[in-house]
Amino acid sequence: MENFYIALNAVLPMFIMLFIGFAIRKLNILKESFLPQLNKLVFTVFFPFLMFNNIYGSDFGSVFNPKLLIFAVVAVAVVYMLSVGFTLLVEKSNYSRGAMIQAIYRSNFVLMGMPIVENIFGEGKLGMTAVLVTVIVPMYNILAVITLEIFRGNKINFLKILKGIATNPLIIGSVAGILAVALNVKLPQTINSVVSDIAGAATPIALMVLGASVTFKSIKNCRRNLVFCIIARLVAVPALCLTAASLLGFRGVDFVSLIGLFCSPCAVSSFTMSQQMGSDYELSGATVVFTSITACFTMFLWIFLFKQLNFF
Known part of the structure; x- marks a missing residue:
């Protein structure tokens, strides 16, 4: 029963915050038209502080695992x-192919994966998880842009991709944290307190915004592909990757980081990218919603x- 409660306590807080967000919108406390701006605020302001704080507060030398x-x-x-x-x-x-590929390979690691590690091991163990984000998020973005451009028949603009990576708020926060640790920068107590407070608010607000974004529209024409994406994202991908990780000897916080990476639902940003780049955004929106609930x-x-x- 102890293992059951550990698993429950890892996931239940996320589910509750998603439900609170859903209830907030249903009660008209938060208007649907305001959600894009609030989501942008979370990703451009709150998440950089979260990424910086997770790395800055860790013993980077002891947690780094190449x-x-x-x-x-x-x-x-x-x-x-x-x-x-x-796919x-x-x-x-081709209109739906890019959206499907994104839904299968691209997880919501930051929003729903990192809280899993924190809920099980505590905030002080997130250092290597944050480093993974620094590498995996740009990788996700590069593959997404290339995929969506190919399937709408456009020439790939690598300079635009590099600019997008360099200006990604998650990358900026992570790199700032790594530099602070590498250069042994010590923040004044007041600044450190502000950074910690903003970082602590990032995940709850982001999950509530995601919950408020849940709708059940526009699935009539994409049910078949939606089922494929849900099974692939939440069952096939975790089974493949976690089996390989277990055979290679990963355990403890490293293994839970991989659970967060490969078992998380589709990335929220996949909907925005599909909408902006001429892919099947209705399918992308449906996969975000239903994988988030099912996950x-x-x-x-x-x-x-x-x-x-006993893997952790």
Whole structure:
């Protein structure tokens, strides 16, 4: 029963915050038209502080694990290639292919993966998880832009991709944290307190915004592909990657970081990118909503399974 409660306590806070956000919109406390601005505020202001604080507050030298970083990068690359192959087999329309590929390989690691590690091990153990974000998020973005450009038939603009990476708020916050640790920068107590307070507010607000964004519109024409994406994202990808990780000997906080990376639902930003780049944004929106809801249960099951097997 102890392992059951550990798994439950890892996922339940996220589910509650998602539900609170959903209730806030239903009660008209927060208007739907305000959600894009609020979401932008979270990603451009709150999340950079969160990324900085997670790295700055860690003993970077003791937590850095190059083997974990290499595995995560290789695993994401393999999942991406498999998602491309699978999508080309089951979907004939280029309009929907880019959206499907994104939904399968690109997880919401920052928003729902990192809280899993924090809920199980505490804020002080997030250092290597934050480093993974620094590498994986640009990788996600590069692959997404390339994929969506290819399937709408446009020439890829690598300068635009590099600019997008350099100005990504998550990357800016992470790099600032790494530099602060590397240069042994000590923030004044007042500044450190402000950074910690803003970082602490990032995840709850982001999850409530995601919950408020949940709608059940526009799934009539994409049910088949939606089912494919949910099963691939929340069952097939975790099964493949976590099995490989277990065989390679990853345990403890490193293994839970991989649970957060590979068991999380589709990235919220995949909807925005699909909408801006001429892909099937209705499918992208549906995958974000339904994988976010379903992941509250599937992530619990994955955590419970591997806790039972004493992987952490």
